[in-house]
Amino acid sequence: MASLWEYANPKKFIDTTDKVLPWVSVLAVLCLATGLIWGFFFTPDDFRQGSTVKIIYLHVPSALMAINAWIMMLLASLIWVVRRHHVSALAARAAAPVGVVMTVIALATGAIWGQPMWGTWWAWDPRLTSFLILFLFYLGYIALWEAIENDDTAADLTSILCIVGSVFALLSRYAVLFWNQGLHQGASLSLDKEENVADVFYFPLLVCIAGFVFLFIALVFLRTQTEIRARRMRALLARDRMEA
Amino acid sequence: MPELGKYAEAVLSSYAVSLVLLIALALFSWRRSVRVKNALKDIEGKRKSDA
Amino acid sequence: MKALLLRDIRLAVRAGGGFGLGLAFFLIVVVLVPFGVGPQSELLSRIAAGILWIGALLACLVSLDRIFALDWEDGSLDLLATAPLPMEAVAAIKGLAHWVTTGLPLVLAAPVLGVLLSLPAQGYGPLVLSLLLGTPGLSMIGAFGAALTVGLRRGGLLLSLLVLPLYVPTLIFGAEMARRGVDGQDYTTPMLMLAGITCGTIALLPFASAAVLRVNLR
Numbered sequence: 001m002a003s004l005w006e007y008a009n010p011k012k013f014i015d016t017t018d019k020v021l022p023w024v025s026v027l028a029v030l031c032l033a034t035g036l037i038w039g040f041f042f043t044p045d046d047f048r049q050g051s052t053v054k055i056i057y058l059h060v061p062s063a064l065m066a067i068n069a070w071i072m073m074l075l076a077s078l079i080w081v082v083r084r085h086h087v088s089a090l091a092a093r094a095a096a097p098v099g100v101v102m103t104v105i106a107l108a109t110g111a112i113w114g115q116p117m118w119g120t121w122w123a124w125d126p127r128l129t130s131f132l133i134l135f136l137f138y139l140g141y142i143a144l145w146e147a148i149e150n151d152d153t154a155a156d157l158t159s160i161l162c163i164v165g166s167v168f169a170l171l172s173r174y175a176v177l178f179w180n181q182g183l184h185q186g187a188s189l190s191l192d193k194e195e196n197v198a199d200v201f202y203f204p205l206l207v208c209i210a211g212f213v214f215l216f217i218a219l220v221f222l223r224t225q226t227e228i229r230a231r232r233m234r235a236l237l238a239r240d241r242m243e244a
Numbered sequence: 245m246p247e248l249g250k251y252a253e254a255v256l257s258s259y260a261v262s263l264v265l266l267i268a269l270a271l272f273s274w275r276r277s278v279r280v281k282n283a284l285k286d287i288e289g290k291r292k293s294d295a
Numbered sequence: 296m297k298a299l300l301l302r303d304i305r306l307a308v309r310a311g312g313g314f315g316l317g318l319a320f321f322l323i324v325v326v327l328v329p330f331g332v333g334p335q336s337e338l339l340s341r342i343a344a345g346i347l348w349i350g351a352l353l354a355c356l357v358s359l360d361r362i363f364a365l366d367w368e369d370g371s372l373d374l375l376a377t378a379p380l381p382m383e384a385v386a387a388i389k390g391l392a393h394w395v396t397t398g399l400p401l402v403l404a405a406p407v408l409g410v411l412l413s414l415p416a417q418g419y420g421p422l423v424l425s426l427l428l429g430t431p432g433l434s435m436i437g438a439f440g441a442a443l444t445v446g447l448r449r450g451g452l453l454l455s456l457l458v459l460p461l462y463v464p465t466l467i468f469g470a471e472m473a474r475r476g477v478d479g480q481d482y483t484t485p486m487l488m489l490a491g492i493t494c495g496t497i498a499l500l501p502f503a504s505a506a507v508l509r510v511n512l513r
Contacts (some may be wrong), residue, residue, distance in 0.1 A: 036259075040259070045249070050249055050250070050251050051248040051249050051251045051252065051255050052251045052254055052255060054248075054255050054259075055254070055255060055258045055259075058258060058259065058262040059258075062262065097269070098269065101265050101266070101269045104265060105261070105262045105265055105266070108258070108261050108262070108265075109258040109261070109262060112254050112257055112258040112261070113254065113258065115254065116250075116251055116254050133460055133463055136456075136459070136460040137460050139456060140453075140456045140457045140460060143453055143456055143457075144443065144453065144457060147444075147447055147450070147453050148446075148447070153446070153510055153511070153513070156506075156507075156510040157443055157507060157510060157511075160443075160503055160506055160507055160510075161443060161457065163503075164439065164461070164500070164503050165460070165461070168460065168461045168463070168464060169460075171463075171464040171492065172460075172463045172464050172467075174464075175463065175464040175467040175468060175488070176463075176467065178467070178468070178471070178484075178485070178488070179467045179471060215266070215270075219269065219270065219273055222273050222274065222277050223273050223276075223277070225277060226273070226276055226277045226280050226281075229280045229281060229284045230280050230284075232284060233280065233283060233284045233287060236284075236287050236288070236291065237287065240291075
């Protein structure tokens with residue numbers, strides 16, 4: 001059986017993802033189109049929220065992916081620290097901007113929804129505040145990558161920052177909960193049926209989430225390929241300069 | 245077009261913002277991917293012809 | 296270890312070492328706030344605890360880049376790396392020295408500045424206690440941030456961007472404890488959380504700082 005670590009070879013990674021990428025992209029577009037069109041045109045309005053309930057199809061998946069992107073970066077950073085596979089470090093770097101965009105979408109759609117529903121664009125509610133803090137962590141992580149010239153040093157430092165940052169992000173989450181009880185409703189998705197959103201909204205939402213997941217995978221594959229190539233390019237240029 | 249009622253603005257603007265951001269991200273990633281791929285091919289081609 | 300600690304403190308206290316700059320910064324921030332929000336003493340007394348915490352945090356932040364920068368420039372950090380002392384201990388000592396020269400003076404100055412902000416009388420005890428418990432954590436987190444950016448030429452702004460999100464839990468529990476103290480409520484829970492975070496950072500972050508320093512010295 002082929003080991004997962006085979007994909008740590010940059011060439012193998014590029015070859016494999018080249019084959020998979022078109023399929024994942026098509027799946028992402030298909031799921032997103034189906035989910036969003038289903039949700040936008042063919043679901044009823046909520047009896048309390050009116051048509052604003054349709055924002056859920058963007059808000060919940062993007063919020064979910066904002067957190068999952070960070071978790072993926074954490075895992076990739078751990079793999080880099082333990083096994084020192086370059087692809088892993090570069091995948092973490094590639095995922096960060098995607099995570100930022102997901103965070104911004106979650107915050108923006110939340111604000112647009114909050115304006116008519118809560119009567120305010122922004123409240124210092126625990127969930128909102130945690131997301132804002134997550135956004136700051138993403139910014140710091142990306143800024144550190146950009147600031148360091150040596151690739152390996154940058155990979156080492158950012159992965160340690162990611163690991164330390166994850167602990168503090170979790171701490172902040174609970175600190176913020178302690179600090180303010182908040183307006184935000186409970187989880188939209190959970191195994192507890194009572195708490196869940198109604199079925200009419202649930203199924204298109206699941207399709208949308210699948211779409212966001214596929215989109216994230218496609219983007220991370222594409223961006224990791226780019227990072228691998230850019231790294232190889234820098235190495236070649238450096239070697240040319242040494243020879244000259 | 246479904247009837248969005250008085251919240252039409254909120255719903256439409258959140259769809260617009262999200263889609264614009266997602267498409268922009270995808271486009272940027274794709275364009276940079278093409279650019280880097282070509283640049284790398286150039287450099288590798290040059291090295292091969294030198295050797 | 297003791298020798299390193301004493302050396303760092305002596306260097307900081309000597310002219311040009313930056314001792315007192317943090318303190319002066321703290322004073323200026325606290326003086327500027329009433330200009331920004333207005334001189335009403337009832338408003339000031341309500342936000343005094345929060346302002347003092349923010350001020351102390353910023354004063355701590357501006358002096359962070361000095362923790363490793365000087366030793367990095369003159370090469371003594373390389374010497375320390377080859378010394379028998381483990382890097383973890385160096386990182387911890389550096390954080391401790393930063394606290395002694397910056398955090399501790401801030402804690403001592405806070406009650407004086409509290410007078411300027413008409414902090415209610417029952418608030419002084421909890422405020423000083425919260426700063427005393429919180430500032431060592433700020434110094435240790437700051438030492439980690441300083442270690443991350445030590446090799447960069449223009450690391451100052453990046454340092455703030457990296458460190459400030461890490462300060463969030465300490466600030467929340469510290470300011471909450473001071474605020475509850477001012478309101479005369481029970482502040483045991485935030486106090487324990489604050490102490491826990493500080494102990495955690497002292498116990499664990501030197502390992503992260505040491506790992507980062509080793510990477511930067513490679």
